[in-house]
Amino acid sequence: MDNQKTTFESLNLSEPILRAVRAAGYEMPSPIQALAVPKILEGRDVFGCAQTGTGKTAAFALPIMQMLEAGGAYPEPKRFRALILAPTRELAEQIDDNIAVYGKHLHLSHCKAYGGVSQNPQIKALSAGVDILVATPGRLLDLWSQKKLEFGGVEYLVLDEADRMLDMGFIPDIRKIVAQLPVRRQSLLFSATLSGEIRELASAIVKNPVNISVSPDSPTVEKIDQYVAFLERQSKTELLADILKRRAADDPKSLALVFCRTKHGANKLAKKLNSRGIGAAAIHGNKSQSARRRALESFKERKIGALVATDIAARGIDVKDMSLVVNFDLPEEPETYVHRIGRTARAEASGMAVSFCAPDDGDLFAQILRYIKRDIPEFPENPYRVEPPKFARQGDSLREGARRGGVSRRRARGGVSTGRAEERRGARNPRPPKRSGGPRAGASRNSNSRKNPSGRGGPEKKSAPKLSKLRGIFGLMGFDRRGR
Incomplete structure (x- = not known):
């Protein structure tokens, strides 16, 4: 038909x-x-x-x-x-x-x-x-x-x-x-x-x-103006605040949906934005239903301009004329990228998506490029720009994707990303943070605050630089970080 x-x-x-x-x-x-x-x-x-x-x-x-x-x-x-x-x-x-x-x-x-x-x-x-x-x-x-x-x-x-x-x-x-x-x-x-x-x-x-x-095999992203901003992790909040303030100056009723990987990160970012005079609220699985409803209603009624969400909490959010999605944290699965930016450009409308890529996010960004089979231009208004990480160089990423047959790699066991697994546990059975005992003492199950890049408690091993080099070598050979 x-x-x-x-x-x-x-x-x-x-x-x-x-x-x-x-x-x-x-x-x-x-x-x-x-x-x-x-x-x-x-x-x-x-x-x-x-x-x-x-x-x-x-x-x-x-x-x-x-x-x-x-x-x-x-x-x-x-x-x-x-x-x-x-x-x-x-x-x-x-x-x-x-x-x-x-x-x-x-x-x-x-x-x-x-x-x-x-x-x-x-x-x-x-x-x-x-x-x-x-x-x-x-x-x-x-x-x-x-x-x-x-x-x-x-x-x-x-x-x-x-x-x-x-x-x-x-x-x-x-x-x-x-x-x-x-x-x-x-x-x-x-x-x-x-x-x-x-x-x-x-x-x-x-x-x-x-x-x-x-069109299940051709992600519907053509209607969306997509950009990537390469920057240090500590500059992400400042760039986000700059973007939101500029948009609010042009259109006080503009709305932005900001994605974080964890609930702790969403709460922390919403507080930082509010402290900078930008109305924001966090929405995730650990929030009560009444708190989530209040946040969503404030967003729809333009009482706040930014909603900071985790992936699962964002399902069902359908707000008219929401024209901006920001990937504050890149998703760990490329399919999630399409789901996220699909929150804008609803029902044949147009929209914009900006993704923040820190130096250690190169692999994640390369997976996205291979999945959507197109380049993403750099965000032009980025005063915090740094050189793109090696695996995030767009032409290299597309060639590498062609060499591997365009297959995206899952970074977590069973094809479910760590961020989603954390959100899933919290959504169905939220648990308070542990305060004592064990290497994870003082950190919630869904926290993105970690003592070292490995995500494990305790002192970082001295062999970490060697491990990092080995992971890079294995990545070039087509293996993911878990050796698969």
Whole structure:
């Protein structure tokens, strides 16, 4: 289907939904919407692959809501007719907000269930039954174990951002939930990436699915003006403050999303920005849900100009006219780079992304260049510039990527980066910092404050320079830092 010639009217959507879509400012369906909506209305299972910001929520929500309304059934107590699973609280809340917009002229009930807030309002809403439940896996299983809900009424299942579910360790929970659902149901699975594990999961959930892919192998970054700033690590805060102040002078309502690798780093950076007169707030897994909501609302209402976030906490953040993303810390996986900068340039808009590259970030930046298969120009307004590290020289990086077949290397066991693993642990089971005992005394599990570059406590070994040279040699030979 040529989405350039497709309108929402041609997708066989009902008039009440079309009115809501028009009122929300939607003009033309995105590619994923044009491809998925008709197949879902036909009753087919769908296995969809699309990058963030492509309109996946409307792609599955609009047809499901239309079919629920047409069905005319009412949910039974403790039951729900459609179950939408999301990896994070922010994404669950965003989906539920969108459902409220799309269902403005329908007669459907919906609620959200996630951790970090009191479960009592969720239990009360579920006690009478709802048409649509948007939930995170952990809270859903908690309520089920307390016998506050039943899975027997599910007609539609949506698993959104399955790759993030995998990263966060939710797959066992997903399998447990699916085992409780009726066999006769329509199932939809969406993911931004298609790993072997995701395909294996899909085979257990969707039956004879329609496979829909929207450029999964060509990261959608063309609409975004990308830049890199080479600088010393200690200069990063000053350059960020300079950028934000200049943008605020040009446009007081400008918004910037800043990514840090750890929660501790996000908190520290937000405090530094505020001390420099720049309104900022941090958002991550250790923040309470009320604190995260306040920060996000302040950001959307332009009360603050910068939101400092970790990768997982940023899922579900969809703010209109957010035109700048800053990678204060480079991600440890190149795919995450695309997810991050996709927070800007939403819905065909344009945006800018600036990545800070310190001298020891050369490998990470080279992986990004190989993944997106294009050069990234230097940020022109960088008074703190230093010479690019050897592996960050752009032509060298692209040639090296071609020599290796363009395969990016994972820096952590099992393909999950250290930063994501830390965030995952904190998101599901936040722990206070240890204050005594062991080599990690006084450092939180997610802290990026370390005594030495190896990330281990205790004095740095004298052989570190030799090890560094050996790692460089192994890197040139195609091995990562773990010898793989």
